[in-house]
Amino acid sequence: MEPSFVEKHDPYAALKVPEFRLYVAARWCITIALQIQAVVVGWQIYQITKDPLSLGLIGLAEAIPSIIVALYAGYIADNYNRKMIIISTISVLVFCSAALLFFTLDAGKTILAIGVLPIYLVIFLSGIARGFLGPANFSFMPQLLPHRRYYANAITWSSTTWQAASVAGPAIGGLLFGFLGITAAYAVDVALTVLALGFYLLIKAKPLPETSEKLSMKESLLSGIKFVFGNQLILGAISLDLFAVLFGGAVALLPIFASDILQTGPQGLGFLRAAPAIGSVLMALYLAHRPINVNAGKKMLLCVAGFGVCIILFGISRNFWFSLAMLALSGMFDSISVIIRSTLIHTFTPEYMKGRVSAVNNIFVGSSNEIGSFESGAVARLMGVVPSVVFGGCMTILVVGITALKAKKLRNLQM
Template identity: 85%
Template sequence: MQEPSFEIKHDPYAALKIPEFRLYVAARFCITIALQIQAVIVGWQIYQITKDPLSLGLIGLAEALPSIFVALYAGYVADSYNRKAIIVSAVSVLVVCSSALWFFTIDTGAFVLHNGVLPIYAVIFLSGIARGFMGPATFSFMPQLMPDRKFYANAITWSSTTWQAASVAGPAIGGLLFGFFGISAAYAIDALLTVFAFVFYFLIKAKPLPPTTEAKQSMKESLLSGFRFVFSNQIILGAISLDLFAVLFGGAVALLPVFASEILEAGPQGLGFLRAAPAVGSVLMAIYLAHRPVSVNAGKKMLLCVAGFGVCIILFGLSRSFWFSLVLLALSGVFDSISVIIRSTLIHTFTPEHMKGRVSAVNNIFVGSSNEIGAFESGFAARIMGVVPSVVFGGAMTLLVVGITAFKAKKLRDLQL
């Protein structure tokens, strides 16, 4: 007589049933919305003062450079010290930064009128340092909230969904707050949300550092071990490289103002829709993946999704229809969401617990900086080739990178989760 078979039902809300993970997600949602509000208001404020588009680019530079500079040391700290303490300390610095920006607007912005934009850049620089330490600590702390590794994929999916949803809502909330209540009120809400994030992180119990089998290392050896691990692991290196070059070559976001005003003739309202479309696609796909996670042929699906992203970028560059362009950008977000969730899951799965801070730091150096470098590449290529050819070229280069990775990284191509 044949034994009856029982199928284990997937629970799409498994991670959310863990109280400490709910606190983690709430904190992540609050801090992401706060930072998005801050980005919108700071950009508007600085441009109103300087009337110089270059000053907007310097905002990203002021935040990205310190974050990249401290990344390796931040990874070492996350693997050596209490991760909750690092997160709480970093968020407390962000509370100070948000409060300082609010203070600058008191008394009708007299402080900024007297001192110029340099104090604002200084605050953004300080927040970049705090975020540089916060990234590896939060990446390595989240798995410690899970009772078992089987929850990783579901937790990563909900964490990604939370970030994407906040990324969609944040700029809209920032614009509405500024438009209806003024800059001081917008900064006050930014500071308040950061305080909420601090409270949520504070309520999570501290976790002991994972045990390690590593021999005693000097700080220099420990800092470099993250690089050695990534470059010796074909799966992680292939996944990070895919993400890096896809964003580097395929990122058309920096050129969306040109498409909205000159090519699609959609105006500023159309630009808002175009900017939101990829994030909306990402959120919808992330929610779907929470219910139907990727497990079989994950490597092949990741490669196909990055290729799909590249095709969307090529077609977007050639499109002259606003609605078709909107659909293509939403689809690019769908493909990007799948590849990001698979990449995050495999990094968590294949990286030893005691090294996650350092590996996350290496990931942040390459992938975290690719948006800023990709924006520069897009602008530089557009200056040389023209806007449309540069976008088509970027999408084609993304397809080339997928082909090379599929040929070279056999372990990633055959990956099963």
């Protein structure tokens, strides 16, 4: 029997499904682990190199392998056991976390004597694993729900979980690193990744969705791209997020702001990293109780523009608390965009194609975080840290204007 939200909205409907709760718990743990790792790796590499471009290269080292495997990862997710793909990729992430921990021990420190290349190699390997994890995770979640009506609510809670973990992760990473040291921070990273693996193991495997599709591997690999480019709503939403994240992402440069501009140290870096997610969590919790039903397209465009304004104000700020406020507000705006885009993709994509469409989405949006990190580092080296952040925010606003003119269906979207 379906819960009462069929007649009356139930903000906790998806959380009443036991396997979805396990999925949420696993996502919570792996997100905290990856956020801790991101904070510690960024600070560690910047302290070694003192080069903003080296921070951008962290994102590039993860994005390149993720993009390379994306289409094949989507094909695998639509044709093979999704749970086993998730278990395999999380196991690789456990190995990567353990390797970073090993580099901080006496036995492993000699490896870093040659420089930061070993760290980049580990990040490259984790990029491959995350490239396969994304499509499998995306397409596995709907199979845990008893009805399509749960999608929007499940996406909201999944996003809330991710963002809440993104609040805790950077703060925990910064505090662990600042007070207990780098080895303790990486040890917690390993423990949480193992815990995530355990939660996924408790979820039963699901059969692949039925399909009458008969395509060659080449045709199947390209079908996700054709589907996305043939749907103006999905293409418009993905493109908007792609360029907003590509130009408006200041996260990669936060170690510089924490160290040189705001002078807050690793503890302050943790809070700066957490601020956007705090805003996102607050907004996602609000949307769980007050979902967007009208003028979703216009609201999405306005929120991405608001995100760009917040990035500009953050760039010119010299006050730690104002900087935190702008990052938190940017997270609120971003949360709305993420939830609308994810709901669109889940709603308009057939179940048997979700792996491949998710892979295309990861190429556009997922990897744009890492490529945006490289862009931020490269532009910061060319024109300076603050001008690069302001430039990125301005470009985000320009992208919103172009999208509003070109994507009429997205502009007029109702949900």
